[in-house]
Amino acid sequence: MKATITEMDMPAFGKSIGEACRTGSILYLNGTLGMGKTTLSRSVIQGLGWSESVKSPTYTLVEPYELDNLIAYHFDLYRLADPEELEFMGIRDYDATNAIWLVEWPEKGTGMLPCPDIVVQFTDATDARQIELQGHSDRGEAQIETIRNAWEA
Structure with a gap:
């Protein structure tokens, strides 16, 4: 699914993702600094x-809600120097079955993170x-279909 999202659209788009992923999901958020991951x-x-x-x-590195x-x-791995640091912080203790994981900079945790359900790729567009x-x-895949239906409605 591809979408063009303005800053004003972001709360509604985020809500549609949250509602679709309410049963749990691991999302990797990819993009350069300032793209809107946070x-x-x-x-x-x-x-x-x-x-x-x-x-x-x-x-x-992580804030639980x-x-x-x-x-x-909500994980932000930008300042992670080595994926092994996730082991020291107890990454295996974070339950992924009844949770939503939002992981910014997942490439910094390669080999230590569970596989994603959804990868969110940000690229710049004018405005x-x-x-x-x-x-x-x-x-x-099922969650993305739910997001697509909610967003296109």
């Missing part, structure tokens, strides 16, 4: 019902972002 993560988490502020986990029957983990969602599991 903004989309914030929109997904708020769309799931989180009413407080959503902090960027740039320095903490406990929601009704679901946990959203907007081109966002492509790619399914990497049956669950991810």
Whole structure:
């Protein structure tokens, strides 16, 4: 699925992702600095019902958000020097079965992260972002179909 998303569209687009992934999903967010990965993560988490502020986990590597029957983990691996650091922070202790993982800079955690259900690729466009969602599991493919139907409605 490909979409052109403006800054004003991002909250609604994030909400549609959150609603589709409410049963759990691992999303890798790829793109250069300033593409909107954190903004989309914030929109997904708020769309799931989180009413407080959503902090960027740039320095903490992960911020958990406990929601009704679901946990959203927002990872930002930009400052990770070595994938092994994820082992030291206890990456294996983060449950992925009843959670949404939003992972910025997943390439920094290669070999230590679970496989994604959805890869979100950001590219620049004039006054907007081109966002492509790619399914990497049956669950991810079904979730993308749900997002497409909600977004195109």
